[in-house]
Amino acid sequence: MEENSPTVYRSDYQPYPFTLDTVALNFDLDENRTVVTSTLTFTAKDKAPADLVLNAEDISLDALYLNGQALGADAYELDQDQLVIAQLSGSFELRICTTLNPTANSLFMGLYKSGSGFFTQCEAEGFRRITYFPDRPDVMSIYTVTLAADKEKYPYLLSNGNLLSSTDLPDGRHQAVWHDPFHKPSYLFALVAGDFDVREKTVKTHNGRDVLLQIYSDKGSRDKTEWALASLERSLVWDEKRFGLELDLDRFMIVAVRDFNMGAMENKGLNIFNSGYVLADPDTATDANFSAVEAVIGHEYFHNWTGNRVT
Helix, strand or coil, X not given: CCCCCCCCCHHHCCCCCEEEEEEEEEEECCCCXXXXXXXXXXXECCCCCEEEEEECCCCEEEEEEECCEECXXXXXXXXXXXXXXXXXXXXXXXXXXXEECHHHXXXXXXXXXXXXXXXXECCCCCHHHCCCECCCCCCEEEEEEEEEEECCCCCEEEEXXXXXXXXXXXXXXXXXXXXXXXXXXXXXXXXXXXCCEEEEEEEECCCCCEEEEEEEECCCCHXXXXXXXXXXXXXXXXXXXXXXXXXXXXXXXXXXXXXXXXXXXXXXXXXXXXHHHCCCCCCCCCHHHHHHHHHHHHHHHXXXXXXXXXX
C-alpha cells in the first residue's frame, strides 16, 4: 500500500534564509559515471546564523568544501533526503562533488541517459537528483554551466542561456560553456548532450537583434521539423506584436526526445519536448497533428515571459 504524501500548508511556509547568488555547474558526462561539481555562492539574509539545508535524492556525496576548506563528516548532517550545515552566516562559497549513473536512472527525473543522448527533467523536484541543492522554486540564481563529453558520441552539448565558448579537449573530448543571465529556479535547469539532426534559422527581433532558432531531433527526422521551426518563429513574432516581449537570449532551442516523461518542458531557452509534439510528417500528418505541434510550441515559448517570469 502506498503512503500518502504529507500535506503541506501555505501557513507553514518559511522563506529560505539565504540568497543563492551564483551557481556554477561542471558536468563530466559519462554513461555510467558522470561527475558533477557544483560551486554555490550564498549570502545570509539576516545577521543571525542559520542552518543551510540542501535537498537530495538518490545521489552520493563525494566531497564538500566550504570556502575552499574540505569538510569532514562531523561538520554536517547527511541523510538520503538532505544535507545540513549548521549555523552559517555572511557570504560563503560551497563546492560539492557528486557522482551519478545516468544509464541506471529509469525514472527519467534529474539527469538520465536515453537512446544515444543525455537529457534532464527537473520539474518539479528533479534537480536534487543531480547535486545537493536548495531545490525549491523560491530560490533563484544565475547559472553558468560547463559540459564535457566524448565529441564523436555527443557533438552537441546544450544548456540554458547563451553559449560562451566551445573547446576541443584531449582524448577526443570537447566542452561547452553556457551562461544564463537571468535568475531562474532549479526546476527550469536543462542539459542535453547527443548527436541530432538540426534545423535552424536566424531571425531579427523587432529591435533589430539577430537571434538563432534551432530544432534538434533524432537523426533522420529533419524532414519532419519544418513546421515546428515555423511555429517557433510565429510564436516569437506574436509575442512581440501582441505584448512587445522580445526574446531576451541570443538563441532559442527545442529538443525532441522520444523518452520524455512529460509532453514538453519550458526550461529557459532550452525547451525539451516529447517528439510527438515536434515532429510532423508532411506526407502523413493530419491537420490536428500540425495544430497540436503549433499549440504546444507556442505554449512553451510563451512561458519565457508570461509564465516563468510571473511565477
